[in-house]
Amino acid sequence: MSKVVVDYEKLGLKVGLEIHQQLSVNSKLFCSCLPELFKEDPEITFLRRLRPTQSELGQVDPAAYFEFQKGVRILYEASRRSSCLVEMDEEPPHAINMDAVEVVLMASLMMNMQPVDEVHVMRKTVIDGSNTTGFQRTAIIALDGWIVVGNKTIPMQAASLEEDAARKIGTQDEGKTIRYRIDRLGIPLIEVATAPVIYSPKEAQEVAFAIGKILRDTSRVMRGLGTIRQDLNVSLSKGALIEIKGVQDLELISTVVEYEVQRQLGLLDVKEELYRRGIIPDVLKAESIDVTGVFRDTKSKILRKAVDKNQKVFAVKLLGFAGLTGRELAPNFRFGTELSDRAKFWGRVGGIFHTDEVLATYGITPQEIVMLQTAVQADKGDAVVFVADTAENAQDALKAVVDRAQEACLGIPQETRTAKDDGTTRYMRPRPGAARMYPETDIAPQPISAEFVNKVQTHLPESAEKKLCRLGKQYSLNEKLAKQLIDSEYLGLFEETAKSSGVSASTIAAFLTETIKALQREGIDTSQVTEEQIGGIFRAVGLGELAKEAIADVFSWLSKNEGKTVQDAVAVLGFEMFTEAELKIVVERIVASNKEQIEKRGKNAFGMLMGVVMREVRGKASPDIVAKLLKEAEAAQS
């Protein structure tokens, strides 16, 4: 699908951002456990069921109730280092982590927000198992601020302090048990929300970047994949308000917004087309039919496996949908994908088949398709959707498919969607109704005194302009390099390394900006190398254990060899430096074997000899020492 030129202003695009980032503090938000994840097998597991409770309005969230009725259970995994009884919901929360409050306060003040006088922790109902309690604890720290991005002032609605959720590890027992790891649960997060005043995909990305930079400027937020998450609220004037959760990569934001606009426009087209065809919700019946017989002798591997397992194939007719299920809404994303996502969520099935796709790919024969169409009484103008699973799951799935098809006649359903790595989004759950937020009665209100605010205010990190000026002066960096450093993730590391490693500041700065970018373009996953490791590389250079020329190679090797040290890299890559004595032997050998040339060229032979020696010892010897030894050898010759 080619990119379309879209007039976002005319479409009435409005985007609001919610940026979440983990804070770099010593313990979790409501207990003293370490904010770290574990990879080993869990030391502790326990099983829970979460029961939907009534909201203030006496309503029960339908998605939550559905999951519960299906008997979904959650198996939690924990380690003793990262979780105590608080995360297990076996003990009330301890007092709020004031270091975390301070970081959020700092970021709020940098975004010109007004701190609240008293912090009240709230419970936000979340019943998918990601919180052992069934709610997420969250509190507003400051309100009503602004930041300037480009020439525009972006109003900031609020900065909150929240506990991060448990990590979903997988499912088992045909989807009836969900496994979550509670190591991440309780790690403090800052959430910053803008007003919905962003009008283009590009602007969304710029604002997200600007907020991310302010958060980094606090130097109290965590770095790396999984520590930052952007949620987007996207709406078109003729479309719907869609909440997109969990965009991890900043660079992806504009693509996500573009694709969402495309998806909404595509769905509006589908609606128009259905209207022209005279299809209204009422004509779409959720009458799924057992068509297992059609596939009794099928050669299709997927269906064969299901039938052999004694599962059923069910099918449903979507009246007048021929050609529409295959309609592309975004790259590799069809209307059929929307149907499939619903089927997966409500029916716990692996996926669906529909007659708008090339079914031969799955080994389904034209004859089987005809039999299928006959079984559900579909003609050319209809689409048939079918699915193989247990009878219960298959029927739930097809009911969800018909529900979604009915919604398509009306327009775009309001949904919470989740972002994929390619920028497309998938159905996550229905948008929650009225905010189900009620007070966390186990935690006393926390006053924010004027003294506390003043203390944070007077210690705010320096602004970007001041920083630029200082970097120029202190490290003699040119403006371009200094700017790049400020925009990079490595400013703190740069200053530390420039002061302590003995390597020149411009070498370090160039590596941390230009070289790292170049390596990323070559496909190196630079996030795999820790700041500690990078610091180690420069310390090795400073001590003369590693040549400057070998920095990039050592870095690349470390990115591919988790848990190894700089010394390992040097050893494996053969970058041990020549000692002066070893080098002397090389130099003398080369001088001896080039006697004729030296005599012929006289003093001009030096450059040629330097070239020959360096070719042999590059990355293992400093050019200065080679030059010195070469001069000594020449002197000895003459």
Next chain:
Amino acid sequence: MCELEGLGYRGKALELLRGADCSVGDILEISSRGRVYEGILMPRFGAGAAIIVKLKSGYNIGIEVTDMVEIKRLGRGAKPAFVAPLLPKQNPALPHVVIMSTGGTIASRVDYRTGAVRSAMSANDLLGVVPELADIARVETEFVFSIYSEDFCQRDWSELALRVAKRVEEGVDGVVIAHGTDTMAYTSAALSFALQGLPVPVILVGAQRSSDRPSSDAATNLIGAVRAAGEAPFAGVGLAMHESISDAAIVVHRGTKVRKCHTSRRDTFQSVNGLPFAVVEDRVVMLSEHYQRRDPSRRLVLRQKFSDAVVLVKFYPGFDPSVIDFYVAQGMRGIVLEGSGLGHVSRVCFESIGRAIDRGVVVGLASQCVGGRVNMNVYDTGRDLLGLGVVAFEDMLAETGLVKLMWALGQTDDTRQVVELLRADVAGEYSCCTLLREGSLHYRGGL
């Protein structure tokens, strides 16, 4: 007292809110430090003077009251109420179980308007919230009290015993009592003594997490309790709670041999010096071999009187024996001493203890160890205490001993008869031998 005061506002905040004619639930506009906040006025609990408003986003914040604060009422707020859920259909073929509610976490919910945890759920609400109960039993609900368990006293045990007896005599298949967990084991002991010869199970049940939170243990506990009340082969008073921190098995402990052992965990209740009655998952599996069988033809004997002239005194190094004299002077008729080890208190107490017994006060001795049996024949101290007329409580829990002495003194004024009652096994509070469990002190559902 006006509503605002009752809901925690005082001083300048109260004055301002009154001036603007505001009450809790109203929509306000508050200006402070150049910012304007719009939200719903919330009540204030505990310390602090800030005005609490709920913003449109659902978040609460506190706004400090200064001279610069201005308040305007924008509208009267609607007051949301708890909508009782539809009650499930009852199946007449299932056992008839009455759920009585007395209060506590299991019956509490947050008042969304005020944020306070209230004992607000009737047994009917519980049934609406846990509709699966209708698949296990024909459930009827009865409201008894709405009190925190720490506020229970002897009068409440008597009242509860009367109410249970009435339903049992009507022929129900079992009774479940929703109770606060703090003193639930005292109540289970009290009912064990008061309801003798029970033909059916009477099961106390509680929750460590309030039932309005998705992760509450209330539903699982309640389902286990109702199943035990309706289906279990034993009769008598039991106490049903989580076996572990998982929402899986529910253990039914014997009413006289159970203690709350953890301040917050779901599996806080543990059987001490005896096996639990049963464990409940999809069905009831008996763990104990010694129990009275369910028998609807057996006649219940109700003995619901308890004396309130009994104290529990814990011995510790340096204990001042004049404490005992004080209680005697106060007119106490029974004293349970929680002694050390096998059942000892310092010799400096002997004189006071002897004086108390001479005046007709009944003195019992239990151990402050978590498990094991009192044996006062091993050391001189023990033998001397027995000589003074102290009653050894064998392997009975100190709390159960306290309740039993209250009960015994409620039955008779004759000290000799009281001592006889204390020595007899009335409701499974004594076991004849202390069983060794494999490995350690721990076994399923017990210490």
